[in-house]
Amino acid sequence: MPEKKNCLFRAEKICKSFGAVRALADFDIVIEAGEIRGLVGENGSGKSTFSSIAAGIQKSDSGHMYLKGKEYRPDGTVDAVDHGVSMVVQEQGTITGISVAANIFFGKESMFVKHGILNTREMNRTAEKALKDIGVENIAPEQRTEKLSFEDRKLIELARALYTNPGLWIIDETTTALSLSGRDILYDLMRKVKESGSSVLFISHDIDEIMEMCDSLTILRDGVLTANLKKEEFNADKIRQLMIGRELSGHYYREDVDEHISEDVVLEMENVTAAGIKNATIKLHRGEVLGIGGLSDCGMHEVGKILYGLIPPQQGRVLKDGREEVKSASWAVRRNIAYVSKNRDQESMMPICSIRDNICLPSLRDMAKFGPVSVRKQKAMAETWSEKMEVKAASVSAYCNTLSGGNKQKVVLAKWLAKGADILILDCPTRGIDVGTKAAIYQLIETLKKEGKSILLISEELPELIGMSDRIILLKDGEVSGEFERSEGLSEAKLIQKMI
Ligand SMILES: Nc1ncnc2c1ncn2[C@@H]1O[C@H](COP(=O)(O)OP(=O)(O)OP(=O)(O)O)[C@@H](O)[C@H]1O
Numbered sequence: 096m097p098e099k100k101n102c103l104f105r106a107e108k109i110c111k112s113f114g115a116v117r118a119l120a121d122f123d124i125v126i127e128a129g130e131i132r133g134l135v136g137e138n139g140s141g142k143s144t145f146s147s148i149a150a151g152i153q154k155s156d157s158g159h160m161y162l163k164g165k166e167y168r169p170d171g172t173v174d175a176v177d178h179g180v181s182m183v184v185q186e187q188g189t190i191t192g193i194s195v196a197a198n199i200f201f202g203k204e205s206m207f208v209k210h211g212i213l214n215t216r217e218m219n220r221t222a223e224k225a226l227k228d229i230g231v232e233n234i235a236p237e238q239r240t241e242k243l244s245f246e247d248r249k250l251i252e253l254a255r256a257l258y259t260n261p262g263l264w265i266i267d268e269t270t271t272a273l274s275l276s277g278r279d280i281l282y283d284l285m286r287k288v289k290e291s292g293s294s295v296l297f298i299s300h301d302i303d304e305i306m307e308m309c310d311s312l313t314i315l316r317d318g319v320l321t322a323n324l325k326k327e328e329f330n331a332d333k334i335r336q337l338m339i340g341r342e343l344s345g346h347y348y349r350e351d352v353d354e355h356i357s358e359d360v361v362l363e364m365e366n367v368t369a370a371g372i373k374n375a376t377i378k379l380h381r382g383e384v385l386g387i388g389g390l391s392d393c394g395m396h397e398v399g400k401i402l403y404g405l406i407p408p409q410q411g412r413v414l415k416d417g418r419e420e421v422k423s424a425s426w427a428v429r430r431n432i433a434y435v436s437k438n439r440d441q442e443s444m445m446p447i448c449s450i451r452d453n454i455c456l457p458s459l460r461d462m463a464k465f466g467p468v469s470v471r472k473q474k475a476m477a478e479t480w481s482e483k484m485e486v487k488a489a490s491v492s493a494y495c496n497t498l499s500g501g502n503k504q505k506v507v508l509a510k511w512l513a514k515g516a517d518i519l520i521l522d523c524p525t526r527g528i529d530v531g532t533k534a535a536i537y538q539l540i541e542t543l544k545k546e547g548k549s550i551l552l553i554s555e556e557l558p559e560l561i562g563m564s565d566r567i568i569l570l571k572d573g574e575v576s577g578e579f580e581r582s583e584g585l586s587e588a589k590l591i592q593k594m595i
């Protein structure tokens with residue numbers, strides 16, 4: 096078939112299965128030069144599978160791809176990059192143990208080798224420039240990546256993808272890993288790539304963001320193409336319906352205003368100074384949803400870690416029920432405190448273990464109180480909770496590293512619900528979660544609250560904070576900068592004033 100004049104990339108009848116799971120079935124897509132094309136679909140619908148095939152990370156079972164009219168069969172990611180296709184992956188894509196610069200130029204080190212010697216100074220200098228070019232000045236190129244935050248590592252991935260001036264830049268579910276300022280960097284870069292005549296394939300669960308940024312949109316459902324829309328056809332309800340196959344009924348956020356929060360403080364930090372936090376006092380009450388927000392480096396993620404016993408305070412105290420000092424994370428788990436990290440693969444789950452092992456892990460001690468813990472009991476527990484959370488997988492024996500991003504998150508939440516946690520510290524719990532499941536998680540938070548459980552909701556999504564919290568505490572430069580009660584007139588603008 097002759098290519099249309101403007102066509103940059105075309106995929107035809109792409110199929111990919113993993114055992115019995117059919118991730119993509121006869122998937123077609125055309126990406127024009129100079130466009131930002133969105134790709135949306137529920138968790139597990141095949142978005143990452145397709146983008147990783149296009150970026151040379153894995154191979155399709157059948158089907159063809161074409162770049163500027165020529166057949167394109169990437170043999171690995173380096174080959175894909177050489178062809179001008181570069182991707183920012185959904186999960187963490189930097190390598191630990193090596194420097195920022197080594198990550199940016201991974202596989203391209205030969206650029207800096209002269210007479211068999213790697214010129215590290217030159218590599219660092221070029222890395223600094225690559226970072227500066229994308230508007231990042233606070234990351235030192237010689238630093239090792241494991242010391243950096245999740246967001247900073249994402250920014251390194253952006254720099255790595257862009258220094259090659261890709262013709263097709265694939266961004267898989269990256270915005271939710273970024274704070275507001277990181278997002279602005281990303282959006283600017285996407286616009287620049289488009290203006291230069293190159294193309295972007297943009298995967299996101301945020302429909303508003305998709306409608307704002309994209310020129311056209313491809314929708315996937317269960318590995319099958321359901322629709323292609325042009326910008327003038329964009330309509331949020333229609334997009335959701337095409338993704339899910341039904342109308343999303345009911346409300347999204349909480350609608351009640353609970354004016355009777357218990358006086359009991361279940362978890363608190365009192366004048367705490369610790370890594371990233373200065374003299375902060377934060378109290379979580381029984382039955383309360385307490386939102387914590389702010390800009391990227393404000394310390395909000397540290398608040399979760401301090402309350403869970405992962406970061407010890409240098410000054411001040413962390414108390415459970417106003418009495419007992421929180422000693423460590425394992426101490427916290429035994430007292431039914433749960434923590435969901437923003438950095439899912441590294442801190443929230445065991446990726447090379449099964450769904451069953453992940454869900455049962457925090458409960459094993461409790462289960463063992465009633466005699467030996469049989470595999471049958473574990474399987475029953477895992478099945479109950481993965482069904483409740485609608486985890487999409489062949490069985491609970493599937494390894495978590497084979498799950499889609501959103502399904503991993505469901506497993507992480509399931510393990511704490513199975514444990515019956517009373518206090519839940521949730522750091523960006525809806526990161527990478529599709530609209531349908533997001534609504535389910537919000538309903539879950541509401542139900543947990545009604546059961547008298549207490550929730551600390553750390554979030555970079557202001558509508559989520561406003562929609563779900565009884566009270567919101569904002570941080571700025573590690574200090575508490577504002578506090579708001581749940582009320583009808585609470586706007587994003589009011590929160591932002593206290594954040595910057
Ligand atoms: N390596 C693998 N082994 C087994 N199954 C896999 C593997 N990779 C993906 N799958 C399955 O293929 C399906 C599609 O997954 P994919 O990661 O492409 O979804 P996605 O649309 O990116 O979802 P999300 O929005 O949650 O990131 C899922 O059912 C997933 O479990």
Ligand SMILES: [Mg+2]
Pocket residue numbers: 142143144185267268499500501
């Ligand atoms: Mg994905």
